[in-house]
Amino acid sequence: MNLKQAGSGAEVDERLAALLTNANAVRATTAAIEGTIGPKGLDTMLVDRFGEVIITNDGVTILDKMDVNHPAAKMLINTAKAQQSEVGDGTTTTTLLAGSLVAEGVNQVMRGVPVARVIEGVKHGVAAALERIRTRSRPMDDLNSLVLRQIAMIAGREHTDIADLVVEAARLVGREKLAEPAFRLSETITAEEGAENEVFLGVVIDKERMNKEMPVKLTDVKVLLIDDALEPEEMSDEALGTESGFKRYIELQEEFKANMRKIVDMGIKAVLVDRGVHDAAEEILTDAGVLVVQRVAAKDLRRAADHTGARMVKRTGLKKDPEDMEKYLGYASQVFEDEKLEQIRILGGKGKPMATIVVGAATQEIVGERERIAKDAASSVQAAVKAGYVPGGGALEIMVAHEVEKHREQVKGMAAYGVDCVVNALKQPLSQIVENAGYNPLEKVEDVTVSQVRSGKDSLGVDCDTGQIIDMLETGVVDPTLVKVHAVRAAGEVAVAILRIDTIIKKREEGANAAKGAGSEMKETGMPDF
Template sequence: MEGQNESVAPENRNKSLGALQANAEAVRAIASAVEGTLGPKGLDTMLVNDDGEVIVTNDGVTILSRMEIQHPAARMVANIARAQQEEVGDGTTTATLLAASLVDEGVKQVNRGVPVAKVIAGIRRGVRFALERMQEKAHPIWDLEDEWLQRIAYTAGREQEDITELVMEATHMVGREKLLEKHFKLSEAVVAHPRVSNSIFAGLLLQQNRANLHVPSLKESVHVMAVSGDLHPGPDTDDSDFRQVLQNMIQLDVGLLAVEGETADIALDELTNADIMVVQNLGTRDLFRLAEHTGAKLINRAGLFKSEQDLSSVLGYCEEVEDEVDHGFIRLLEGIGKAYATIHVGASTEEVVGERERITKDAAAAVQAAIRGGFLPGGGAAELALARDVEKYRDTVQGMEAFGVAAVAESLHRPMSQVVANAGFNPLEKVEEVKALQWKRQSASLGVDCDRGAIYDMVDMGVVDPLPVKYHALQAACEVSTAILRIHTVVKMDSTSGGKFEVKL
């Protein structure tokens, strides 16, 4: 076969193709589990386990993370959805579909006789070119008053107005500078509970209750101390010295003591008598957030033995602390440190509130991503326009890598095809119609109105997506698809042979 290395024995080639086909089928099955959720007309999936737990969602990463997945290649694709969620908080279904399509198109080229290495190299070149063009086409967002932010929140929030309003209010409360910080995620500000009303406030919620319930649940004008590690005397410390540490806290008028680990009984008794609220077992992340918001400086157990004057410099402050025991969290309001906002989402049942929390997190992540990187036309329009650019680029690529570039161009049709199919229209007909009109008008924003099936400008309709969401989805899809295409055979480990490998082909 033309382009195939003649030194490869036919039987070995057949085995390699068999493994490749099996992997492609497994990946295709994973994509089919989430493809029906994409777009404004996407439907929900009901997940049920053996214990009767029910989750109703159209969130791709939730579906994939809860599915029972046996095939290793399928698990690789499911993992990119998790990576997409961790990186940008949205676009997990798109990343999954693009990965599946790249694998599928790559296998087609291999079946034509193109060497796998050439296909992989071409896919990487095509994706690299598409990512560069994607950045060039993006519309930047310079301030929080940009009207596109609300449209992005509305689209990512499944067109739920109350969620859109909450996310936008939180965005303004936190501010652009905080939203641009690398490690800050607005989506982490979302907390849901079935017995609360929608609300937003300038402060934090800690998923913990106070350790000493005899202390009042509400405190105002609170000095805050944040202790890393455990709070206990230690093997080399006299009880009298440790009691002096506790007396220093009392003299400093500490109102809230936040401890990363455990608090010794002797400390809990003394602090309770002084009406100091103690919150323990917070964990590193929550302790850091508390310190950042209240302006407290983290101090370890050894640092507590400093003088009262030195300890006063590590204290933080917030206007109010309230332990809402029935809801299982502590609310901190208006700290003097960095701004934080908490979005409180409620619903009627556990099943519904879980999905509303996921939707709100998606909307918050999408808004933050748009602030960081700008936006592109949604509805698959941007990917379809990129497909045209990649097709032109293919003509400049010499050698068999051009077939891999062609696989990228074909895969970029997939998002719009799936959105159109989920809306009940013929994807082949509609995508070709949009593609022709995009070329005729030299427009990168034409797509399909999923209500009427007509072609409209997605930007004019307000249907846009953040650049980082699309960028990372394509980037992650490239990484996992090329990794799967490189697998030429599957070797199963034999658990009875002392960890040795047994080849079963």
């Protein structure tokens, strides 16, 4: 149905213009990634104006690298990024659900259902879907379960070596660490050209020692972490211009050198610094055989602190007595530089167990893709340990859609049409998966729905090789519950936000941009100057 069929005259056109414009932008964005979902999903090639190429079927990577200007499309992309940030996987599912919700919502509005009623129904439907997904979750009680490896395999796009690395790392750090809100197993991954696949208890710092005169390898190491620059305290130019100020400057220099000698006398052999290192510190510590790494990323410092048991200090903390400073030190069995990979490794820390996953790649071109695959697998494994798992392959969404459809009876008035939007959107993941596999999506979705209703099993889905109805749990096709929960919630939120937009107005430029002929730009766009 086109815009003119929805009503008569310019008034209707004006009323629906923003909604249709936004819906078209969302549809175009969804179309860019829908062909990647499922075991038969294909890759997308991204090419920039310089000819640099990325080949991937990772949804969030495609969305992030797309050249997009439309604000509604950007809203959808930001939702996928939020899904990636929160649970690390499920971005394609989130985008498909959101795109379908918007499209279904527009269809209902075109039929004459008020937008407010559609939004009300969508909210009811999403809440009902979330409740039913949670109740159908299975707990992940055993880190040695084969299900955990299957989750890693699916999220890792059937890369057996990566799945094995991720599961081994999860077992090394343990359930308690995986459950910590601030810990991300995906952040323990590093991919390197020419490296061998490995998992070990330790931390990798993607830096080299400060100079080649420092030791390459140390054992039984006291570790000092400085969350600051390793430099004397600063003084203003104004203060240095006075006699007393210059005198104080000399005192600070001598005090700093004394602190460096204190580090040496305490037997500290490895120093990791957040920012730069003063020449005097480099000279004293090098002569004493101390390994110094400067400009270490904050997240790497935190991981080193966790693993070694160290507490980070500022430069002023170096004034403490040796007895007090001992409380801030960490300990490791080994600290060494891998000169081939240009990395510092800290092993055998006496703090919390901290695993590192090294993913090897044959060429530089596939390093990024191997790392993305490993991060997806790690995120899914951690999510499953936290909150359990559900049948994958779009099977769960079909059962939930059936249950939400029954919930429609509890919704009054025209809001029930908004619930229909949620029901149809929940069918979209399976529909797209089987379409990518070369089957008729209408036929297969109906087959799965009938089979699930007759058997009462939410795990029945489609075998993408044969087209037959199979049990996803028996074949190991499973997804983390958190991925599904966040995908449905995020899709609902962005769809409601887009459906609520009634008018699009070009914003007046402010600051430096205001001087660039805003008046003529308004005339070009045909928008009123108000």
